[in-house]
Amino acid sequence: MAPLGANEDAKTTNGSGELLSETAPMEKHPAPLTARNMFARLAGIGVLLLGVVGAFLYLGGWFSPQKLTPARFVDEFERVSGIHSGFRRNHAKGVCVRGFFDSNGQGARLSKAVAFQSGRVPVVGRFSLGGGDPHATDDLSTVRGLGLQFSLPDGEQWRTAMIDLPVFPFKDPQAFYDNLVASQRDPNTHQPDPAKGAAFLASHPETARALAIIKSHAPSSGFDNTAYYSLNAFRFVNAEGASTYVRWTLAPVQPYEAGTGASQDKNFLFDGLIASIQQHPLQWHLIMTVAQPGDPTDNATIQWPEGREQVDVGTLTLDSVESEETNPARDINFDPLVLPAGMAPSNDPLLSARSAVYSQSFTRRAGETKEPSEITPSEVRK
Amino acid sequence: MSARTTTDRQQFTGSMRFLHWLMAAMVLAMLGIGIAMVASLGDYRRLVSIHRPLGILILILVVIRFVNRRLSSLPPFPATMSPQERFAARASEALLYTLLLVQPLVGWGMLSAARYPIVLFGSLHLFPILPHSVMLYAVLRRTHTFLAYLLFLAFVAHFGAILFHALIVRDGMLSRMAPWRVRAR
Numbered sequence: 291m292a293p294l295g296a297n298e299d300a301k302t303t304n305g306s307g308e309l310l311s312e313t314a315p316m317e318k319h320p321a322p323l324t325a326r327n328m329f330a331r332l333a334g335i336g337v338l339l340l341g342v343v344g345a346f347l348y349l350g351g352w353f354s355p356q357k358l359t360p361a362r363f364v365d366e367f368e369r370v371s372g373i374h375s376g377f378r379r380n381h382a383k384g385v386c387v388r389g390f391f392d393s394n395g396q397g398a399r400l401s402k403a404v405a406f407q408s409g410r411v412p413v414v415g416r417f418s419l420g421g422g423d424p425h426a427t428d429d430l431s432t433v434r435g436l437g438l439q440f441s442l443p444d445g446e447q448w449r450t451a452m453i454d455l456p457v458f459p460f461k462d463p464q465a466f467y468d469n470l471v472a473s474q475r476d477p478n479t480h481q482p483d484p485a486k487g488a489a490f491l492a493s494h495p496e497t498a499r500a501l502a503i504i505k506s507h508a509p510s511s512g513f514d515n516t517a518y519y520s521l522n523a524f525r526f527v528n529a530e531g532a533s534t535y536v537r538w539t540l541a542p543v544q545p546y547e548a549g550t551g552a553s554q555d556k557n558f559l560f561d562g563l564i565a566s567i568q569q570h571p572l573q574w575h576l577i578m579t580v581a582q583p584g585d586p587t588d589n590a591t592i593q594w595p596e597g598r599e600q601v602d603v604g605t606l607t608l609d610s611v612e613s614e615e616t617n618p619a620r621d622i623n624f625d626p627l628v629l630p631a632g633m634a635p636s637n638d639p640l641l642s643a644r645s646a647v648y649s650q651s652f653t654r655r656a657g658e659t660k661e662p663s664e665i666t667p668s669e670v671r672k
Numbered sequence: 673m674s675a676r677t678t679t680d681r682q683q684f685t686g687s688m689r690f691l692h693w694l695m696a697a698m699v700l701a702m703l704g705i706g707i708a709m710v711a712s713l714g715d716y717r718r719l720v721s722i723h724r725p726l727g728i729l730i731l732i733l734v735v736i737r738f739v740n741r742r743l744s745s746l747p748p749f750p751a752t753m754s755p756q757e758r759f760a761a762r763a764s765e766a767l768l769y770t771l772l773l774v775q776p777l778v779g780w781g782m783l784s785a786a787r788y789p790i791v792l793f794g795s796l797h798l799f800p801i802l803p804h805s806v807m808l809y810a811v812l813r814r815t816h817t818f819l820a821y822l823l824f825l826a827f828v829a830h831f832g833a834i835l836f837h838a839l840i841v842r843d844g845m846l847s848r849m850a851p852w853r854v855r856a857r
């Protein structure tokens with residue numbers, strides 16, 4: 291901005307300007323401002339500009355350092371597990387799979403999504419273990435994850451990330467975060483502080499109840515005979531425009547076998563999956579559980595009552611397995627809110643939070659050099 | 673368009689003024705939505721689903737606006753402006769136009785490079801405009817943040833300059849873009 295003097299100059303010398311002498315609206319020179327008036331106006335301008343900047347900083351959370359943001363959530367995952375270049379900040383250890391979904395058309399009365407019209411769509415996916423360490427030792431009690439991407443014929447996509455727990459231990463993102471903080475290992479003892487864990491459970495009775503349900507389901511022997519749950523509720527809209535709330539489950543065709551956990555090597559769960567899929571294609575039924583009015587759609591720690599209508603909408607077949615290093619699924623963000631028309635989120639607070647945090651994790655890992663995966667291409671071939 | 677029409681008017685044409693205020697509101701909203709959504713867990717999903725279609729609408733409007741500007745006559749600068757100020761005004765206009773064109777393209781491009789479906793609403797989605805590469809996504813995602821901050825700074829400077837002219841110099845600069853009709857004096 292030119293200093294005031296320059297404007298005074300321009301005023302007195304404007305006769306030389308090109309079009310200006312005839313056209314510019316300078317007939318009435320405004321009366322000069324008094325020094326005090328001038329100061330007041332300059333101050334007013336300053337306040338307005340600062341106000342605009344302040345409003346944006348406020349929107350960006352600069353004045354609320356305690357607010358839980360996607361970046362702070364991912365920072366906490368990194369504090370717990372360290373930064374492993376190129377890997378997901380949670381569910382870091384995994385292998386990729388391919389296959390297809392055969393819809394039987396039964397889902398069409400719930401949702402108009404193309405995925406539920408009769409027919410086959412290609413699927414890529416990723417089996418994973420919960421936690422931010424991509425080289426963790428497989429353990430039967432570690433949460434198992436399955437991310438899937440359904441590529442629909444018209445370019446739409448449906449992505450979902452499911453786990454093997456029948457309920458989620460945390461009702462909202464803050465609870466998940468607070469638990470991460472509470473379970474952080476002491477740098478000296480390398481153990482989480484049991485007092486903090488107990489305090490967390492005492493203040494989160496819904497987590498204690500969910501953990502009791504989870505403990506009553508003994509983990510199966512492998513990835514292939516596990517059921518996977520959406521946990522979060524979604525709103526389906528059918529061709530008539532009618533809405534229903536559903537949760538879905540992938541129910542394995544492979545028979546349940548309890549895990550024994552005896553003398554296993556580091557990658558026994560992944561090696562088991564690779565061996566199994568190389569023997570025969572693995573299959574799951576996709577089951578939609580339909581809510582009744584009043585069933586909680588905003589709280590993944592609570593199961594819906596027994597006897598809710600279940601609709602088998604088709605079969606997922608996974609018939610090939612690959613290391614993360616050679617499969618596109620590594621570079622997919624299995625954001626649970628990538629949904630086709632006909633499927634929408636419920637009011638579950640976990641959903642928007644997951645979308646935001648996954649995006650942050652994805653952005654960080656996308657720009658990093660990709661370190662070799664624990665399950666290497668040769669591990670998959672052997 | 674003859675040179676004479678240019679000299680007749682003191683105001684931008686009605687369509688230019690309309691587009692200016694419409695887009696000013698949209699761009700400010702986009703900056704606010706963008707900044708708020710990346711800091712929010714609860715509102716992220718709602719805000720992103722407004723951010724994408726509104727950003728694409730800005731892309732369409734900026735093209736219309738630029739063409740409209742080329743076809744319209746422009747009012748001359750007020751005589752109070754020194755050559756340096758005119759240069760600064762032209763440069764900041766060019767910067768704003770460029771940012772309004774490039775920023776939504778970067779948004780579209782980064783989602784393309786990550787192979788996200790670029791959903792506008794319902795089943796309506798855009799085709800990807802860049803090859804699949806997460807490294808490219810990461811670079812463009814950072815560029816999107818950088819350009820957003822640059823756009824914000826350009827807006828603050830623009831706003832400050834207008835306030836300065838309206839309140840201190842009082843040369844009728846604001847009336848050139850006023851939403852209402854200002855008769856030539």
Ligand code: HEM
Pocket residue numbers: 363367377378379380381384416417418434435436437451452453458462463466519520521522590622623624640643644647648651652655
């Ligand atoms: C607020 C709650 C949650 C947070 C903050 C969270 C956080 C994360 C993060 C940061 C990732 C890595 C994303 C990436 O880089 O691509 C991830 C992956 C994953 N999450 Fe969550 N998660 C939450 C809830 C859930 C729930 C409820 C489920 C299951 C229903 C789930 C299942 C998974 C699975 C299966 C993956 C791995 C997907 C893949 O292979 O890319 N998460 N989570």
Ligand code: HEM
Pocket residue numbers: 646649650653699702703704705706707710723724725726727728730772775776777779780783790816817820821823
């Ligand atoms: C004039 C147009 C636009 C403006 C002013 C704008 C502004 C912004 C801002 C301020 C942010 C937050 C940046 C940060 O703090 O890191 C952002 C993020 C983002 N924008 Fe835009 N944007 C525009 C157009 C678009 C378009 C057209 C798209 C896509 C079609 C898009 C997609 C996104 C996405 C996906 C994010 C980041 C979400 C995340 O990281 O989780 N933007 N934008």
